[in-house]
Amino acid sequence: MGQLIPQKNVYAVIDLGSNSFHMLIAKSIAGGLQTIGRVKRKVRLAAGLDKDNVLSTEAMQRGWECLALFAERLQDIPKQNITIVATATLRLATNADVFKTQAEKILGHTINVISGELEARTIYKGVAHTSSCNGKQLVIDIGGASTEVVIGKGFEALHYKSLNMGCVTYLERYFKDCKLSTSNFDAAIKAARDVIDDIADEYKATGWQVASGASGTVQAIQEIMVAQNLDDLLTLEKLYTIKEQSIAFSTIAALDLPGLSEERRLVFVSGLAILIALFESLEIEKMGLAGGALREGVLYSMVPELHNNDIRKRTIDGFMDRYHVDQKQAYRVSSLAMQLAGKINQSWPIESLNGLPLLKAVAELHEIGLLIEYKQYHKHTAYILENTDMPGFSQSEHKVIAAVANAHRSDIQKGCFDSLGANSILAQYLVRLLRIAVILSMRRQDDVLPKIELIAENEVLDLKFETNWLKDHPLMASELQQESKQQSKLGWKLIVN
Known part of the structure; x- marks a missing residue:
């Protein structure tokens, strides 16, 4: 050997x-x-x-x-x-x-x-490298014996604290008898609040745009909510509901919430109590799951070529590279889709729903499935996107991108965006624009694109071309007529003239 x-x-x-x-x-x-x-x-x-x-x-x-x-x-x-x-x-x-x-x-x-402070800063780095937040971000990681609470912006942690409370130590202390009762829960929540109250004023004064949880507790709660057909954002109200559902089992051994994995069960309630205290004390409105934490923070520190700042660009470039995407066509479709979005900006709230980066991403990646085969390439694209990590995009953004990719050509299935909850309207806007951009770029040449006008009134899209342009381009005209029929099947109106 x-x-x-x-x-x-x-x-x-x-x-x-x-x-x-x-x-x-x-x-x-x-x-x-x-x-x-x-x-x-x-x-x-x-x-x-x-x-x-x-x-x-x-x-x-x-x-x-x-x-x-x-x-x-x-x-x-x-x-x-x-x-x-x-x-x-x-x-x-x-x-x-x-x-x-x-x-x-x-x-x-x-x-x-490592010190608690370094741990908190490294956790923040792991989250910053795997998610994309333009403003300030609150990051929370509930560990076994400590809980890290950080506010950062970009790649820099501004406030970071490691608090002396964790799901294993609180299990031993407040659920020692493995009994689930209101008094056990309340004692754990009160103890955690006493610890958090020391930093609460400073953190609330700094403020944040997005809150992310980087721990197993947050992931476990999200899995429980999904099993109960709720969307995946945590709120205090949902945490109280899960607390009540847990108490109903009266012991940790009997605890059997749909979506809760066996390996998480033992430390779940103590983690939940700490999380409730954090929501109450810091007045957190809603929280999503972070893509990375301590391990990812350490990893990104070790790989010098990853210290670049635009994570979304790095993710998209990686896909294009791996799946041999025709970059000129990707950028052609993307710039046309963004142009169309700009024309109807006043009528459709794509920008205020943070949809523009998602439209750009899905337009640049819509052809990655071509590497597998042409006929169902949109489905292959969606499958690849759905099942690959996308650093820089949150979980819900990731789902929107995959769903729009899946519906960007051929028949659109009724109800295809229902699973996106609050984001289903945004996905509908994006897919309608992307489908038009793909048709208008079908010749794969820059110089054949016409001057177009697009007007949106409520759900109606009105697409206007220069005189005779459609007559001179019969295939394009025919594809747009078919598209108009496709959209009308879902009650969307597209007028082409």
């Missing part, structure tokens, strides 16, 4: 959290990161801390056994491409050195026990 050559463009991050240990392995390709491995084990390290913050031998043993599994996978990765970070429990444990010495021996690597 020859010696294994480490792969230069492969990176690994191990995060020794207070609830779970995670290993993330990614490959840097086409100007982006592709996850090629994830391993997660519930170690519940924080459960091994006693009142004097001494970590039990049993908890350490669980951690070491998990790291022995991780060590096998690290052999093929260059040493300089591996980073291992440890968080709250190993910050708190008075005997953390005992754990660390043995762990470093098992892994053959140094473990960095």
Whole structure:
């Protein structure tokens, strides 16, 4: 057997959290990161801390056994491409050195026990690199023994705090008997509020445009809401409802909410109590799920070529590269779609619904499915988009882009945007403009595009061409007439003259 050559463009991050240990392995390709491995084990390290913050031998043993599994996978990765970070429990444990010495021996690597502040800033970096927010963003990550609360703008964290409360420590403290009752919940919420109130005024005074949750608790709540046919934005009202639904089971062992995974169940209620306290204390109106967190923040710090600022552009360029998109045609359709949107800006609120970047993205990516085959290429495009991460776009934006791609040509199915909830009207606007832009660009040449006028009145679109232009372009005229029929089937009116 020859010696294994480490792969230069492969990176690994191990995060020794207070609830779970995670290993993330990614490959840097086409100007982006592709996850090629994830391993997660519930170690519940924080459960091994006693009142004097001494970590039990049993908890350490669980951690070491998990790291022995991780060590096998690290052999093929260059040493300089591996980073291992440890968080709250190993910050708190008075005997953390005992754990660390043995762990470093098992892994053959140094473990960095990072401060709460650095953890908060790195979590923010992970969120900033995987989502796109133009203004200030509030990011919350509920861990096993600490909760990080950050407000940042762009890639910079402005306010960052690591609070001494987590879903494992609060489980031990407030749900010790595993009973679910209003009094247990209220005690946990009150304790969490006492911790958060110290920073509440400063954070509320700074303000934010978007709130994102980067933890398993937020993801678990979102999965429960989706299972109950609710949209995926968290609000205090929804959290109260889930709290009441949980109390009805009376014990954690019996807790069986639709959408709640088995591995999340044990620490779910303590995480929910902390989240309710955060919503109450910081007066958060709504929150979505963040695309990345601590591991992604560490990863993006390690890969120098990813330190560029336009994440959406990086994502779209990566797709175009990977699927050999005809870039001239993509930009032709995109610029025409944006031009059409500009003409009806007064009548349709596409811009105020933040739809322009989504229209641009779907127009540039609408042909990625051509690499598979022509006839159903719109469906292939939608499938690829739906099942690939899109850093820079939120979960709901990602869904809109995939749905519009799916409906951008041939028959449109009735109700195809129903699953988008509040975004279904926006998707309808975008698809109507994109379909026209695709037809008008069918010759794949710049010089054949006519001067056009587009007027929107309520749901009616009126498309006007120069005299005789349609007569001189019979195929285009015929395609537009068919499009008018297609749109009328869904009750949309398109007038072509």
